[in-house]
Amino acid sequence: MTHKKNHVVELDDVVVRFAGDSGDGMQLTGSLFSDSVAFAGNDFATFPDYPSEIRAPQGTIAGVSGFQVHFGHNNIHTSGDLADVLVAMNPASLRASLKWAEKDAILIVDSDAFIEKGIIKAGYDTNPLEDNSLVGYNLIKAPISRLTKEAVKDLGIELKTALRCKNMFALGIVLYLFNRKLDSANAFFEEKFKSNPLIVESNKRVLKAGFIFAENVEAINSTFRVQPAKLKKGKYRNITGNRATAWGFLAASERSGRELFLGSYPITPASEILQELTKHKQFSVKAFQAEDEIAGICSSLGASFTGSLAVTSTSGPGLSLKSEAIGLAVMTELPIVIVDVQRGGPSTGMPTKSEQSDLFQALFGRNGECPTIVLAAISSSDCFYSAYEASKLALEHMTPVILLSDGALANGSEVFKIPKVADLPEINPPIVEPNDPDFKPYRRDENKLSRYWAIPGTEGLRHRIGGLEKENITGNVSNDPLNHQLMVKLRDDKVKRVANYIPKQKIIGKNSGELLVVSWGGTYGVMLTAIERMQEEGRDISLAHFKYINPLPKNTKEIFSKFKKIIVCELNNGQFVSYLKMNFPEFKYEQYNKIQGLPFMVSELKEKFSSLLNE
Amino acid sequence: MEESQIKVPAIPELTKEDFVSDQMVKWCPGCGDHAILSSMEKVFPKLGIRKEDFVVVSGIGCSSRFPYYMNTYGIHGIHGRAAAIASGVKIANPELSVWMITGDGDCMAIGGNHFIHVVRRNLDINIVLFNNKIYGLTKGQYSPTTPKGAKTKTSPQGTFEVPFNPGELVIGAQGTFFARVTDSNPKMMVDVLFEAARHNGTSVVEILQNCVIFSNKIHDLITSKETKEDNQLHLKQGKPMLFGKEKDKGIVLRGTKLEVVKLGENRITEKDVLIHNQYDHDPGIHNMLARMAPPEFPIALGVIRAVEQETYEEAMTDSIVVAKNISPLKSVDDLISSGNIWEI
Numbered sequence: 001m002t003h004k005k006n007h008v009v010e011l012d013d014v015v016v017r018f019a020g021d022s023g024d025g026m027q028l029t030g031s032l033f034s035d036s037v038a039f040a041g042n043d044f045a046t047f048p049d050y051p052s053e054i055r056a057p058q059g060t061i062a063g064v065s066g067f068q069v070h071f072g073h074n075n076i077h078t079s080g081d082l083a084d085v086l087v088a089m090n091p092a093s094l095r096a097s098l099k100w101a102e103k104d105a106i107l108i109v110d111s112d113a114f115i116e117k118g119i120i121k122a123g124y125d126t127n128p129l130e131d132n133s134l135v136g137y138n139l140i141k142a143p144i145s146r147l148t149k150e151a152v153k154d155l156g157i158e159l160k161t162a163l164r165c166k167n168m169f170a171l172g173i174v175l176y177l178f179n180r181k182l183d184s185a186n187a188f189f190e191e192k193f194k195s196n197p198l199i200v201e202s203n204k205r206v207l208k209a210g211f212i213f214a215e216n217v218e219a220i221n222s223t224f225r226v227q228p229a230k231l232k233k234g235k236y237r238n239i240t241g242n243r244a245t246a247w248g249f250l251a252a253s254e255r256s257g258r259e260l261f262l263g264s265y266p267i268t269p270a271s272e273i274l275q276e277l278t279k280h281k282q283f284s285v286k287a288f289q290a291e292d293e294i295a296g297i298c299s300s301l302g303a304s305f306t307g308s309l310a311v312t313s314t315s316g317p318g319l320s321l322k323s324e325a326i327g328l329a330v331m332t333e334l335p336i337v338i339v340d341v342q343r344g345g346p347s348t349g350m351p352t353k354s355e356q357s358d359l360f361q362a363l364f365g366r367n368g369e370c371p372t373i374v375l376a377a378i379s380s381s382d383c384f385y386s387a388y389e390a391s392k393l394a395l396e397h398m399t400p401v402i403l404l405s406d407g408a409l410a411n412g413s414e415v416f417k418i419p420k421v422a423d424l425p426e427i428n429p430p431i432v433e434p435n436d437p438d439f440k441p442y443r444r445d446e447n448k449l450s451r452y453w454a455i456p457g458t459e460g461l462r463h464r465i466g467g468l469e470k471e472n473i474t475g476n477v478s479n480d481p482l483n484h485q486l487m488v489k490l491r492d493d494k495v496k497r498v499a500n501y502i503p504k505q506k507i508i509g510k511n512s513g514e515l516l517v518v519s520w521g522g523t524y525g526v527m528l529t530a531i532e533r534m535q536e537e538g539r540d541i542s543l544a545h546f547k548y549i550n551p552l553p554k555n556t557k558e559i560f561s562k563f564k565k566i567i568v569c570e571l572n573n574g575q576f577v578s579y580l581k582m583n584f585p586e587f588k589y590e591q592y593n594k595i596q597g598l599p600f601m602v603s604e605l606k607e608k609f610s611s612l613l614n615e
Numbered sequence: 616m617e618e619s620q621i622k623v624p625a626i627p628e629l630t631k632e633d634f635v636s637d638q639m640v641k642w643c644p645g646c647g648d649h650a651i652l653s654s655m656e657k658v659f660p661k662l663g664i665r666k667e668d669f670v671v672v673s674g675i676g677c678s679s680r681f682p683y684y685m686n687t688y689g690i691h692g693i694h695g696r697a698a699a700i701a702s703g704v705k706i707a708n709p710e711l712s713v714w715m716i717t718g719d720g721d722c723m724a725i726g727g728n729h730f731i732h733v734v735r736r737n738l739d740i741n742i743v744l745f746n747n748k749i750y751g752l753t754k755g756q757y758s759p760t761t762p763k764g765a766k767t768k769t770s771p772q773g774t775f776e777v778p779f780n781p782g783e784l785v786i787g788a789q790g791t792f793f794a795r796v797t798d799s800n801p802k803m804m805v806d807v808l809f810e811a812a813r814h815n816g817t818s819v820v821e822i823l824q825n826c827v828i829f830s831n832k833i834h835d836l837i838t839s840k841e842t843k844e845d846n847q848l849h850l851k852q853g854k855p856m857l858f859g860k861e862k863d864k865g866i867v868l869r870g871t872k873l874e875v876v877k878l879g880e881n882r883i884t885e886k887d888v889l890i891h892n893q894y895d896h897d898p899g900i901h902n903m904l905a906r907m908a909p910p911e912f913p914i915a916l917g918v919i920r921a922v923e924q925e926t927y928e929e930a931m932t933d934s935i936v937v938a939k940n941i942s943p944l945k946s947v948d949d950l951i952s953s954g955n956i957w958e959i
Binding site: 035038039041184228231232233234235236237238247250251254259261263280281282283284286288290291292294295298299300301302303304305306307308310324325327328332418419420421422456457458459460461462463464465466467468476477 | 636638665666667668670672675682683686687688689690691692693696698699700701702703704705706707708710711728729732931934935937938939941942944945946947948950951952954955956957958959
């Protein structure tokens with residue numbers, strides 16, 4: 001039956017989840033779909049959920065790779081709780097992903113993959129497409145593999161190559177479902193495979209075949225439309241957290257006039273920062289792939305001494321290895337930004353899953369009295385501003401800054417309003433002029449307590465610094481007891497005084513009331529969504545979401561004192577709450593902790609907050 | 616070295632005093648480090664480099680206190696990491712003359728990984744390796760170059776470990792320059808450090824250095840007056856490998872192995888003796904020379920290997936120039952508004 005569907009359903013927001021084998025190209029499918037929603041002017045956020053193995057055994061639960069896109073015409077702050085549309089390329093991905101779908105979700109499955117072998121591998125006893133276990137769902141059985149082969153059969157390509165395009169068949173179906181055009185995906189094929197016209201053609205054909213299939217199949221009796229978002233005027237793009245981080249450093253380099261040096265060692269989920277910066281030599285970026293994590297930070301520290309904006313990027317295990325060198329940076333009072341894209345720990349932990357469990361390590365993980373500034377990026381697009389600000393604080397206060405990101409921010413993407421670099425705040429590192437007669441290695445700025453930056457090659461400023469304790473002002477090696485105490489206090493005070501240079505903590509909602517929800521870092525989007533929904537429902541609830549961790553904003557205590565109850569929510573076993581208890585023991589804190597390598601869901605947060613409000 | 620090749624500096628003439636720091640030198644009396652410091656202070660002013668353009672980087676250990684005793688820019692780093700810190704300095708500013716001071720423990724135990732990689736990348740860094748075959752600053756434990764069987768604080772029955780030979784390690788790591796000197800021959804030390812400085816690429820100078828406290832006379836067989844002539848082979852580019860008091864002994868290649876011969880015996884003449892070619896890219900003979908040790912062989916001193924190869928920072932600089940020429944992106948604004956963007 002071939003009939004055009006006239007029935008279009010208007011929706012506020014939709015969650016689509018693509019799931020397949022890790023070789024099926026689900027990450028690409030998801031990002032092409034997010035490009036298309038971006039072009040249609042929707043707000044969106046994405047969440048890739050993939051295994052750490054490159055190609056886990058085919059057809060198994062372990063090998064399932066997912067990519068979730070949440071888009072809508074209202075402000076979208078999260079990648080969504082449960083999927084309204086689930087694409088499952090094989091039985092394992094259906095089995096692994098069904099728990100992430102609404103009970104009445106549209107399920108699009110490759111029916112050709114539901115053969116006995118695949119069904120058994122996925123751990124099903126019977127074929128789920130036929131045993132009535134999917135009643136309630138809107139099941140679309142599409143013979144994706146067969147129709148993919150059919151679409152390209154006269155191109156004379158190998159069967160294996162042909163089947164690699166089947167993800168585009170699924171994309172075609174979804175694009176049809178949401179009244180989208182094929183243009184942005186087609187443009188992508190032409191650019192990406194320009195050296196191989198046959199591959200361009202086969203992808204285009206399969207995409208179109210999927211689109212036409214959806215148009216004709218009876219199981220789809222209506223399509224959906226999501227109106228463009230009400231975003232402020234301006235230019236927009238899609239950006240992942242890791243790319244935003246890299247670009248933030250580029251902007252800081254340009255604005256400060258300091259060459260960017262990145263010393264780094266590949267590690268999931270931070271490698272893209274190194275990869276991205278190696279692409280931008282036109283901005284004189286020196287991206288050095290070091291032999292290990294320690295060399296990553298040590299080379300950066302050498303570059304910092306030499307006058308560069310020095311950065312090293314890593315994840316939790318790498319931060320452990322960098323600890324001693326961070327101590328050297330604290331001791332030598334050199335500017336450096338250490339990016340930790342957090343993942344599930346301890347040890348190797350869950351490399352591709354996100355967590356907020358490196359907070360203690362960032363705050364305390366070094367020998368001696370060793371304070372650093374700690375910032376936490378709050379969204380994928382905020383990674384740009386956080387990297388910029390981390391650079392500014394490091395350069396102006398002459399101190400290491402640890403910037404915490406996480407796997408979900410790093411790989412997730414969202415809409416990014418393109419700023420002008422000239423509109424970003426100035427960065428003024430305290431560089432010493434040649435032959436300055438007053439220069440001493442540990443003479444300090446009165447207000448910030450930062451020392452001055454005397455760069456090798458500059459006349460009249462030769463000096464030595466290092467890991468041994470130094471005499472204040474002169475910088476001579478010193479074991480003097482009182483000098484050591486003074487230097488420890490100075491280094492501590494220097495970081496504390498940064499509170500004078502960061503914004504006050506904002507509250508979302510009323511400044512006082514029944515319940516204050518406290519959170520930090522990458523959970524901002526989901527916290528905001530939950531709080532706004534409850535505020536709309538008339539609940540007495542406010543949110544204080546922290547980006548500045550050390551030092552804390554100066555008004556933190558004042559904010560806390562105005563609420564009857566405080567609950568601290570974080571994706572770890574309670575690290576920020578312990579830190580708050582240490583700083584402000586006068587308050588009582590409730591906790592909500594999730595340590596599953598997964599983001600919070602709006603629904604579970606609302607449930608928890610409701611129960612606290614109802615007590 | 617030929618004097619004509621020395622760059623004529625367009626900068627004020629420098630003297631040793633320009634590099635002497637105001638800090639008290641705290642090495643033990645009689646320590647070989649004093650002689651090395653003195654040699655360095657003699658070499659630096661002769662290099663035609665502004666005094667502000669020297670950076671001395673070290674790790675941890677007795678030798679690593681060195682930066683405090685030289686009036687240059689300097690970083691006293693953390694244990695084993697000097698090579699990584701120095702790499703960052705050099706890449707960030709290739710115009711600087713970067714010197715890394717390290718010891719056998721700092722360089723080849725805790726810092727082994729950084730050492731082989733800096734050598735492999737061929738950054739133009741001058742590495743001065745003080746080899747006294749013992750941990751001095753921690754008071755007498757064995758190091759990666761301590762001879763097998765040596766009794767130390769952590770090997771009371773003698774070590775079980777086969778030591779590293781720094782020269783072999785450098786050559787194995789694709790090194791482009793390796794030289795060896797003793798701390799008891801200041802003239803040779805100055806000459807070799809000068810050549811190391813002029814080498815474009817990573818240079819490693821192993822200095823057989825005496826620790827008077829924990830490994831006193833460890834190099835005695837090589838350095839003592841009575842035995843040194845017979846146990847030292849002074850390599851000179853293009854010259855036959857002759858040694859001995861009477862210069863009547865030589866090194867020949869027989870089959871695939873080196874052998875010591877005496878001129879005049881078995882009709883051996885100077886023509887049979889190997890001619891030193893430090894510029895040979897083939898590491899075969901260089902490696903054999905680095906391995907030679909008494910009592911079977913004399914130890915090879917001087918420049919063993921010095922071959923030309925592009926440095927890391929040259930390649931990095933070139934790629935930046937190319938990128939600047941071809942990239943349409945002239946500012947970060949260009950970058951962030953490139954690709955898929957949309958306007959509202």
